Ligand SMILES: [Zn+2]
């Protein structure tokens with residue numbers, strides 16, 4: 001192991017140890033860490049807030065042709081919670097066993113954040129001159145919808161100002177020898193249904209209660225969910241990205257006093273997480289929601305809505321160059337549609353081709369799961385892959 005590799009492994013572990021976990025991510029410490037790390041490569045680092053207490057880290061390297069479209073390397077700083085009781089080690093200790101580093105964020109996606117910075121830092125250090133300008137961003141809030149991070153970067157006009165030609169963001173591990181690359185993703189729609197209904201004594205036959213209405217909503221949503229699963233199961237060539245998914249993730253109803261089991265509450269809510277495949281029209285889903293609201297006499301609101309879902313053109317010069325870099329590296333890639341959501345959707349909405357790539361082959365997909373880990377050698381190889389990919393793509 002050479003000293004550069006030792007160093008980047010330590011950086012990776014330090015970043016993992018910073019508790020940027022919801023619901024109270026420590027962004028301040030992460031930004032300080034990223035700033036110091038950038039300074040070691042003499043990279044220009046700034047941080048700014050578009051939403052209070054949600055800092056965005058930004059490294060800018062001006063290209064020798066600063067007016068042609070630039071390259072964006074984006075990662076999110078935040079991670080989802082981890083239930084310590086179900087882990088082998090403390091999920092924020094970054095403990096290593098059999099060459100595997102265990103921590104929340106090893107796969108999703110602190111690995112990629114470090115790899116972006118380290119690969120660009122090494123190239124700059126070696127005297128490599130980028131033709132295209134490079135923007136590296138570290139954004140908050142991806143795991144809770146991206147509203148305080150990437151969505152704001154887009155809405156504020158900053159992304160437009162940066163004149164981005166191509167963006168890189170997260171992907172997923174692949175348990176085989178191959179690497180998965182994402183050229184699109186499902187559109188997340190998070191919906192909150194609200195029912196209001198009759199109240200009364202818990203001993204009576206009260207009609208049209210809020211809970212009965214929400215129960216009907218649940219039945220209809222579950223029917224839809226089961227139909228999608230059936231479509232998927234029937235055809236062995238289909239993957240989860242070919243169908244919509246739907247999960248009911250919250251149900252709430254109670255009188256203000258939870259002890260009052262004999263009082264029928266006036267209000268009930270249900271939240272569901274729908275992921276719409278870009279292979280089918282969104283209209284079908286909107287119709288389903290409207291039909292449910294009409295027939296069950298409930299209201300709805302979007303907690304998350306992606307009205308446009310663009311794909312990255314696999315024939316574009318950007319993707320073709322990425323593909324040929326991988327070929328030269330001797331790694332095989334499998335282009336796919338991301339089954340969940342990433343910040344790439346905000347970029348693709350602007351028509352920016354985004355490539356979702358987390359270089360993790362021979363690795364089980366453990367994002368958001370227990371004992372999330374990444375092998376140290378796979379992580380280190382990723383730095384080299386990115387060096388080649390970014391230097392190639394900056395030349396076109
Ligand atoms: Zn992620």
Ligand SMILES: [Zn+2]
Pocket residue numbers: 080108143367368
């Ligand atoms: Zn995630």
